[in-house]
Amino acid sequence: MxxxxxxxxxxxxxxxxxxxxxxxxxxxxxxxxxxxxxxxxxxxxxxxxxxxxxxxxxxxxxxxxxxxxxxxxxxxxxxxxxSDPLAFATECPPANASVLHAPDYAWGDGEWMRTRRGDHHALPMSVYEVHLASWRPGLSYRDLATQLVDYVGGLGFTHVEFMPVMEHPFGGSWGYQVTGFYAPTARLGSPDDFRHLVDAFHRAGIGVILDWVPAHFPKDEWALATFDGTHLYEHPDPRRGEHPDWGSLIFNYGRDEVRDFLVSNARFWCEEFHVDGLRVDAVASLLYLDYSRQAGEWEPNVFGGNTNLEALAFIKELNGAVYAEHPGVVMIAEESTAWPGVSRPLDWGGLGFGLKWNMGWMHDTLGYIEHEPIHRRYHHDELTLPSLYAFDEQFVLPISHDEVVHGKKSLLGKLPGDHWQQLAGLRGLLGYMWAFPGKKLIFMGAELAATEEWSEQRGLDWSHPDQGVIDTLRDANRLLTRIGALSQRDGTADGFAWLSVHDADRNVIAFTRFGDDGSMLACVVNFSGIPVTDYELTLPAAGTWTEVLNTDAAVYCGSNVGNYGEVVARPEAKVHLGPFAAVWLTR
Missing domain, CATH: 2.60.40.10 (Immunoglobulins)
Incomplete structure (x- = not known):
């Protein structure tokens, strides 16, 4: 390669x-x-x-x-x-010339690179998604190397995921319309400054994932478009070369040199910047020739189908190259359809990604919590149906930036009720999410219980962070890394069993997670706004179960309905649940 x-x-x-x-x-x-x-x-x-x-x-x-x-x-x-398609540095936008840069950075993450995880399926992963320029506006890469690293480490996340850092002319694109594929944006500093940021995360024991955008590129005349007077990087047929929704161009995945440009770029970020994962954006738009197109606006492949065979081959080549050359790196797909085997290995006939975003879980869960508690009984299947496909792929549970923009409200704002009820509901949601099978991802600001949608121009509102939500998330992350049942069988059905699945009238669900190390964790969640006392269920083993998390505890500013630290099972047990509370029990 x-x-x-x-x-x-x-x-x-x-x-x-x-x-x-x-x-x-x-x-x-x-x-x-x-x-x-x-x-x-x-x-x-x-x-x-x-x-x-x-x-x-x-x-x-x-x-x-x-x-x-x-x-x-x-x-x-x-x-x-x-501009140079392979420039290592650029002018700060809106200027767009390339800049001569020779890397000169002494890495200090040798131990991390030697020992970083290989089996992401069985290890705990909680990801804090960040838009670097708006986390605290005005900070540089060097500033973030102290402030952001300390903050993420203090919350206990295992990884950060940066929205695209590759150079892009329009800040309002959030980085998803890339012109400088080989250069981190100059808005926040130099390429070596960005190396310093990654290095700082690694020295703090935190992995770094980048959003990566091989699905399209903008039409700016000084960039890749019509580079030598021909359709060099983009497909010449507008039915395959232009994206109708985004007003951008689509790479010609059937051209060897274009595939080399993209595969080399993925490897470049892994090798030159030591990143630990790439989250590939908009995979569905690569796979389907009719993506966002009506009848007559697309041309079938040679077999008469709607699969983009050239893009399919590119995806497999990409994943094969990265996994072969960069052990410890994980490839993650943002794929919004039911394409089979996205996270199945290449030699098993899959696309070869390591993980896939679970968009179905996200859609159903957020849809459920937006209902008034009194009406949730009619939507109980939105909670339970995701368990039917939870093990079809190796999943990430994502509540990303896309869910807190464009009129969708902040995560807190989606929840009904007064402010106390919203905070209780948010804590319970996090408790449920962190216990459900799959790796975890939330977008910055959720931990603050932000009341407003995210804006890349305004940045986060740090004026009223909610300590109860912050502490809930910190404790959930701590337990995630300590209790094997919460991660070791994330992708296998034998690591999950329902305890209570049909109690729609009381808005309660309960399930157990099992670990390879013999650990067990029962999660009981009350999605109603009233306490539930003496909730009867049969735990998988008799004896004393320790209450390790109760999102309604006083320490999180809850109403303090709980179980006095433990529940005794025969194995029948009775559990007390506060309003909107998630309770974790271990044995």
Missing amino acids: TRLWERLGAHPEGDGWRFAVWAPNARAVTVVGDFTGWWPDDGVPMDQDWSDGVWRAWVPSAASGQRYRFRVLGADGEWRHK
Whole structure:
């Protein structure tokens, strides 16, 4: 597998810099920049290697930190100023020139890289999703390396997930319309500053996952679009090359060089920035030719179906390459359909991802909690149906940024009732979520019990954090890493059993989790707004069960209905539940 970032782009060589760019259909290419005074006529001519379509030049006057572009005479006879597709650094948007950068960072995460986890299926994982620029607006990568790392570590999360850090011109895209695939955004600092941030998380024992966007790219004329006067990176057929919803272009996954650009990019972030996982955005849009298209707006594949066979092959190549070359890295799919085997290994006929977002669980759970408690009895199946497919894939339970924008309300705002009831409901939701099979992900601000939707321009409101919710989440994370039953069989049906599944009238569910180490955890959740005393259920073993979490406890600002620290089972038992409370019992 090639390492494209070592062959293309700009690299120091001797007393100057070597430039290389793929533009096979260009008539001429020059490199211009601070070292030429930006005069087009003074650009340094590049020579084309006809064997691979790459143009090359060596510039003795170039120096680190200088800006540059490629001036491309396209096959259509037009000159275009293009940023380097493999630039390691860029100007800070809205400026968009590429910047000469040679990495110069001494990593301090050697122990983490040697020992980082390999089997993500059986190990605890709780992920704090972050939009770096708006967590605390104004902070740099270096600032975040102390403040964000300390904060996430204090909450007990095992991982952070950054919304796309790759350079993007429009902040309102949240990073999902990438123009600089090989450069972290200059808004928050230099590439080495970003390395320092990842390093700081690793030294704190926290993994780093990046959102990665191979599904599309924007049409900005200075970026990848029509790069050499032809449809070089995008598919030439608009039925396969343009995304109708996003107004963006779709990569030509059938072209070897384009697949190499993307697979190399995934490997680049794993190798050069030591990231521990990539969450691949919008996988469904890659897999289906008719994604967001009506009849007549798409062309079937050679077999007459709607599968994008070229994108399917790319996904498998991508996952195979990353897992082969970067042990300990996990590939995660945001895939919103029922495509089979997304997280099944390649040699078992799957797509080869390690984990998949459970969008069905998210949709059903959030739909359920938005109902008034008195009406929830009519929607009880929204709680219970997810158990029927909970083990079809290796799942992540995601409550992401997408659920707290565009009029959907904040997570707290989705819950009915007065403020106390909303807080109690949020604590109970987290208790239920952290006990249900699957890895956990929440978006920043949920732990603060934010009342407003997230805005990338405004950032989080830190003025009224709710300590009860913060402490609930911290304790749930602590227990997640200590109780094997909460993670060791996340993806297997023998790690889960219902204790109470049909009690719609009282809005109560109960289930048990089992671990490979013999541990057991019973979770009982009261989704009604009234206490439930002496709730009868049969636990899987007789004896004393310890109450390790009660989201209605006084320490979390609840009403303190509980079980005095333990429940005795014969194995029949009676459990006391506060309003909107989740109770965890272990033995």
